[in-house]
Amino acid sequence: MRADLNIIYDWVAPNAHVLDLACGDGVLLETLARDKGVTGYGLEIDPDGITRCVARGVSVIEHNLDDGLASFSDQSYDQVIMTQALQALRRPDKMLHEMLRVADEGIITFPNFAYWRHRVHLGLRGYMPVSKSLPHAWYDTPNIHLSTFNDFEHLCRDQGLVIVDRAVGVGNHRGHWTSRLWPNLFGEIAIFRVRRRA
Amino acid sequence: MPDSHSANTDSQLPPDSVGLITPETARFDTPLALACGKTLSAYDLVYETYGTLNAERTNAVLVCHALSGHHHAAGYHHPDDRKPGWWDAYIGPGKPVDTQRFFVISVNNLGGCHGSTGPLSHNPDTGRLWGPDFPVVTVSDWVHSQARLADRLGIERFAAVIGGSLGGMQVMQWSIDYPKRIANAAVIAATPKLSAQNIAFNEVARQAIRSDPDFADGWYAEHGSVPKRGLKLARMVGHITYLSADAMGSKFGRDLRSDDLHFGFGVEFQVESYLRYQGDTFSSSFDANTYLLMTKALDYFDPAAEYSGDLAQALAPAQCPFLVLSFSSDWRFPPSRSRELVDALIHAGKRVCSAIIDSPYGHDAFLLPEPRYQAIFSAFMQRAAQAAELAAPPTAQPEESQP
Numbered sequence: 079m080r081a082d083l084n085i086i087y088d089w090v091a092p093n094a095h096v097l098d099l100a101c102g103d104g105v106l107l108e109t110l111a112r113d114k115g116v117t118g119y120g121l122e123i124d125p126d127g128i129t130r131c132v133a134r135g136v137s138v139i140e141h142n143l144d145d146g147l148a149s150f151s152d153q154s155y156d157q158v159i160m161t162q163a164l165q166a167l168r169r170p171d172k173m174l175h176e177m178l179r180v181a182d183e184g185i186i187t188f189p190n191f192a193y194w195r196h197r198v199h200l201g202l203r204g205y206m207p208v209s210k211s212l213p214h215a216w217y218d219t220p221n222i223h224l225s226t227f228n229d230f231e232h233l234c235r236d237q238g239l240v241i242v243d244r245a246v247g248v249g250n251h252r253g254h255w256t257s258r259l260w261p262n263l264f265g266e267i268a269i270f271r272v273r274r275r276a
Numbered sequence: 277m278p279d280s281h282s283a284n285t286d287s288q289l290p291p292d293s294v295g296l297i298t299p300e301t302a303r304f305d306t307p308l309a310l311a312c313g314k315t316l317s318a319y320d321l322v323y324e325t326y327g328t329l330n331a332e333r334t335n336a337v338l339v340c341h342a343l344s345g346h347h348h349a350a351g352y353h354h355p356d357d358r359k360p361g362w363w364d365a366y367i368g369p370g371k372p373v374d375t376q377r378f379f380v381i382s383v384n385n386l387g388g389c390h391g392s393t394g395p396l397s398h399n400p401d402t403g404r405l406w407g408p409d410f411p412v413v414t415v416s417d418w419v420h421s422q423a424r425l426a427d428r429l430g431i432e433r434f435a436a437v438i439g440g441s442l443g444g445m446q447v448m449q450w451s452i453d454y455p456k457r458i459a460n461a462a463v464i465a466a467t468p469k470l471s472a473q474n475i476a477f478n479e480v481a482r483q484a485i486r487s488d489p490d491f492a493d494g495w496y497a498e499h500g501s502v503p504k505r506g507l508k509l510a511r512m513v514g515h516i517t518y519l520s521a522d523a524m525g526s527k528f529g530r531d532l533r534s535d536d537l538h539f540g541f542g543v544e545f546q547v548e549s550y551l552r553y554q555g556d557t558f559s560s561s562f563d564a565n566t567y568l569l570m571t572k573a574l575d576y577f578d579p580a581a582e583y584s585g586d587l588a589q590a591l592a593p594a595q596c597p598f599l600v601l602s603f604s605s606d607w608r609f610p611p612s613r614s615r616e617l618v619d620a621l622i623h624a625g626k627r628v629c630s631a632i633i634d635s636p637y638g639h640d641a642f643l644l645p646e647p648r649y650q651a652i653f654s655a656f657m658q659r660a661a662q663a664a665e666l667a668a669p670p671t672a673q674p675e676e677s678q679p
Contacts, residue, residue, distance in 0.1 A: 119622060125631070127650065128631050129648070129651045129652045130631070130632075130655075132599070132600075132629045133655040133658065133659065134631075134653055135597070135659050137597070138629050139618055139628070139629075140630055140631045149615070149619045149622075150622070154623075177554075
């Protein structure tokens with residue numbers, strides 16, 4: 079599994095009921111169900127991803143996240159997970175609010191735009207960054223709301239959310255001490271675990 | 277023991293066909309209490325089977341048919357048949373419902389006009405044909421009769437029950453009425469209940485039939501007449517709801533049959549010709565009383581009704597995983613209606629996969645070959661086969677076709 083999925087795997091409680099927004103091919107939900115007795119649903123919009131979920135026996139609903147989560151009841155899940163989709167949403171702030179309406183806890187991962195390689199791309203070379211975590215050219219990218227580790231912490235503060243845990247991924251690994259100390263600079267993938275203020 | 281009826285030796289037939297099929301009839305003498313309060317003292321069910329029932333009897337799949345459907349879902353009755361069964365694109369060796377792994381049963385529902393007991397059968401109490409006296413049957417009644425056929429064939433539990441449109445409603449009912457007897461449910465292009473508009477279209481169809489003088493209050497068979505005009509109109513209006521505006525537009529546009537306008541009321545536009553042809557063909561092969569019954573079964577279907585409209589509560593007994601598919605251009609039972617079912621399943625905590633297949637063909641899309649539909653249906657049926665611990669088919673099929 080991807081580095082961010084491995085970290086999330088550790089953060090999901092045994093037998094939790096989860097909603098995985100943009101669940102892709104369903105590998106996280108399948109692994110969580112098999113190893114930890116986790117139940118729940120994935121939402122996905124990519125046809126191939128949906129078929130792969132079906133083949134894995136993962137419950138998947140074809141759903142565009144920009145349509146919101148109105149059909150999901152308040153507090154109906156233990157955790158809502160959204161990996162690498164925040165930056166592609168029309169209103170990431172509203173989605174964050176919705177996630178913490180349907181669940182007590184949200185787990186969010188996204189590419190950190192302030193990662194040092196991205197800074198080099200933009201600051202020194204003068205081009206929009208293209209990297210492993212941001213593989214698209216500026217004109218065809220689905221990522222319309224790029225943000226940084228710091229930006230997201232700011233948004234959480236504005237929404238009155240508590241950051242329970244945070245981590246970074248670099249390439250296919252968890253970040254080492256530099257990225258833990260200076261996540262906004264050395265973290266390629268930002269990983270947050272947030273709750274509503276009690 | 278029912279065995280494969282395929283005689284796939286005829287080289288004229290496609291290699292992925294189940295081949296030549298002979299329908300069978302099961303006679304039931306145990307009375308069947310119907311939802312309307314009446315009882316059928318005895319009845320016949322006509323059905324077809326494809327593939328072979330395994331020794332453990334764990335590989336059976338039940339196919340439920342739609343409004344104008346019947347038991348002939350796959351293969352051919354005669355080598356010179358122009359068309360195969362109605363779901364041949366999805367049932368056969370190597371197809372999503374792979375007859376190399378599954379034993380498929382397809383039943384003509386009660387009230388039908390293709391051999392199962394219905395308005396064209398004799399009423400044992402009167403000696404007359406049932407005609408308009410045939411009791412109004414419901415989706416639930418059909419499901420109970422299908423369960424009895426399963427008993428007869430020694431099938432305790434279906435690996436899957438599958439169907440489109442009205443067939444999908446029977447699948448929902450199966451999951452509610454016989455949760456232990458259905459391991460997987462595929463509900464395709466269906467709805468948990470008809471909308472006012474759906475019922476309205478059905479009522480136009482019924483009025484077309486009932487106002488035909490040849491209908492004779494439903495006793496047309498005794499009068500030696502056939503209400504062909506009414507049935508034709510009913511089919512024409514129904515057919516419009518099966519196609520999307522785009523599909524009709526791209527198929528016919530405003531094309532004329534001849535170069536000039538005639539300023540009259542004959543057939544001028546190709547779409548008029550097509551609808552009349554569809555109506556004519558249907559009216560000479562389908563029974564008017566059956567059409568009335570089938571549309572009523574559609575109208576009445578509403579499993580949530582007895583739970584104050586709470587569909588999630590109605591689905592509470594269900595235990596199996598569901599596959600819920602809809603089609604983007606279907607305006608008869610649009611994707612939003614399937615989503616109602618999906619939301620209810622989620623609220624009830626059931627396992628469900630759902631997809632909206634992009635197709636220009638409207639409601640009819642559930643019958644037509646489409647790569648994404650085939651891929652996802654195949655993936656679901658392969659899960660069903662794995663869950664029933666069925667051996668892989670002898671010739672390895674590709675894992676999943678990537679469109």
